[in-house]
Amino acid sequence: MSEVNEEERNVGLAEEKDTKTDKKIIHVMIVVSALFLSLITFLLYINLFKTEEYAQNPYNPRQWSEERHIKRGDIYDRNGVVLATSEFEKEGVQRRIYPEGNLYSHIIGYSSRVYGKSNLEMEYNSELLGKNDFSISFDNVKQGSSLNLTIDNRIQKYAREQMKGRKGAVVAMNPSTGEIIAMVSLPDYDPSSEALEEEWKNLAESEDYALLPRATQGLYAPGSTFKILTSAAVYENDLEDTVLEDTGGFEKDGIKVANYNDKVYGEMDLKQSFEVSSNQMFCELAYNMGGDTILEMAERFGINKEIKFDLKTEVSRIEYDKMYNMDAAMVGIGQGKLLVTPLQMAMIGATIANDGIMMKPYLVDSVERANGTVISETQIKSLGKVLDYDTAGFVRELMVGSVEAGTSVRASIRGIQVAGKTGTAENETNKTHSWFVGFAPAERAEICVAVILEYDGTTGGSTAAPIGGNVIKKYLESAGKN
Secondary structure, three states: OHHHHHHHHHHHHHHHHHHHHHHHHHHHHHHHHHHHHHHHHHHHHHHHHHHHHHHHOOOOHHHHHHOOOEEOOOEEOOOOOEEEEEEEEEOOEEEEEOOOHHHHOOOOOOEEOOOEEOHHHHHOHHHHOOOOOOOOEEOOEEEOOEEEEOOOHHHHHHHHHHHOOOOEEEEEEOOOOOEEEEEEEEOOOOOOHHHHHHHHHHHHHOOOOOOOOHHHHOOEOOHHHHHHHHHHHHHHOOOOOOEEEEOOEEEEOOEEEEOHHHOOOEEEEHHHHHHHOOHHHHHHHHHHHOHHHHHHHHHHOOOOOOOOOOOOOOOOEEOOOOOOHHHHHHHOOOOOOEEEOHHHHHHHHHHHHOOOEEEOOEOEEEEEOOOOOEEEEOOOOEEEEOOOHHHHHHHHHHHHHHHHHOOOHHHOEOOEOOEEEEEEEOOOOOOOEEEEEEEEOOOOOOEEEEEEEOOOOOOHHHHHHHHHHHHHHHHHHHOOOO
């Protein structure tokens, strides 16, 4: 009997062991199946949603194999000046040439076998390689398409010269179309492959951040240039007739803000306050209007929203979970948790110039085959009505007063009415940013310019305003308007 029980026990143990083994096998199969399904899902996701992104990745070696037999397309300014071209040094080896050197490093970028591509060279890589659209072939080498930019090479050069090597940016655009006329970021760099290979380590490690396109990705406190938006809110809230006794500064709810150089202006209305850029007046007005009003106005002008543009841009932003009155007082003078790009400020100025309508900015006017056939052409597009006609006109008159009798006087041009606003913005250092935003002719503006001098330690009126005024004057002269 004991032998039978022992045998049954052994059989039971064997069956239990087999059951455990079966369970382990099932668990392993489940894990393997899950991994297999994950792999299939990942591959499907790549094929459905990421194929184009990976194909266009500047580090994808397949792009360089394609360029063995494709002459990369040229890039031109608005007047047909060659800004980028290519030549084959030997069979299958192409060299990108930038006739203007550093001038377009933050617009066109670079095309390097070692470091990939950047800016327009990256964003328009398919067009420059003429994928699926070849029209001309020379000695088995196909010709990619060319880009025609809205940039005026003469104004681009002049704007860079005006900066005199300072860090910062200049953005010039046509208020009624959104065309970018000039866009300078400094410091810049030599985008040629030879220079990049020699200087890359220094560029990548430099505290000057020469690889940063400041015009589109630099974020700065706008200082008093933001009073353009605050003034628009003042008008919409029927506070334009406000008169204040300026005692030299604003103090409320634990915050204290002085006028520049602690100046005391006495009794002033809004027009006078805008001309001298009284912090007390604008803090008081913004505080009384409240955080929701200031935030709503800022977001109407595109702050906290992505700019759809030919190049990558940073989002200008107000970084409060909720804005209280004291926060509104700081943001109302362009300080507090507020950061903007120079491109954003140019768009804001252009909106005032364009009677309250904001236009979509663009750099690439058209893409063209080697035989001259235009493949695509950018259509002028409105981003919507930000302000009504009367509000925009009211702010424009304030800006005219700033140039004629206020802090922006050094942007004035003989025979041309200029509208503008300066800014001197505090930051994390003891050296202020210097700003100017302006346009001309004031009533029918053809150009709007935003200038920032980064950590310049000067006032916007003394340094940024003359640069802005000179760029405006140069453009109007080149167009035969002055």
